[in-house]
Amino acid sequence: MKYRIKIDKDACLEDGVCFSMDPNHYEEDDEGKAQVVGGHMEGNISVGEFDDDGYEDAKEAADLCPGEAITIEEL
Numbered sequence: 164m165k166y167r168i169k170i171d172k173d174a175c176l177e178d179g180v181c182f183s184m185d186p187n188h189y190e191e192d193d194e195g196k197a198q199v200v201g202g203h204m205e206g207n208i209s210v211g212e213f214d215d216d217g218y219e220d221a222k223e224a225a226d227l228c229p230g231e232a233i234t235i236e237e238l
């Protein structure tokens with residue numbers, strides 16, 4: 164299974180929960196907001212795709228995001 168992670172930067176609260184928990188999928192950008200590792204921007208959304216490795220970690224971080232800024236879609 165492949166999956167796509169999206170981070171809505173407008174909703175990101177810059178608290179670092181995701182990139183502290185799972186630096187394989189999430190990292191801090193120049194403004195202190197989260198972005199997807201190896202991803203690209205679509206408007207103000209950071210988007211990246213991954214194989215199934217690490218899905219549980221990515222999902223756990225998304226579930227704990229206080230801004231509800233992270234969406235994960237199965238592909």
Ligand code: SF4
Binds near residue numbers: 175196
């Ligand atoms: S957990 Fe959510 S609010 Fe916190 S830095 Fe990551 S995307 Fe932003």
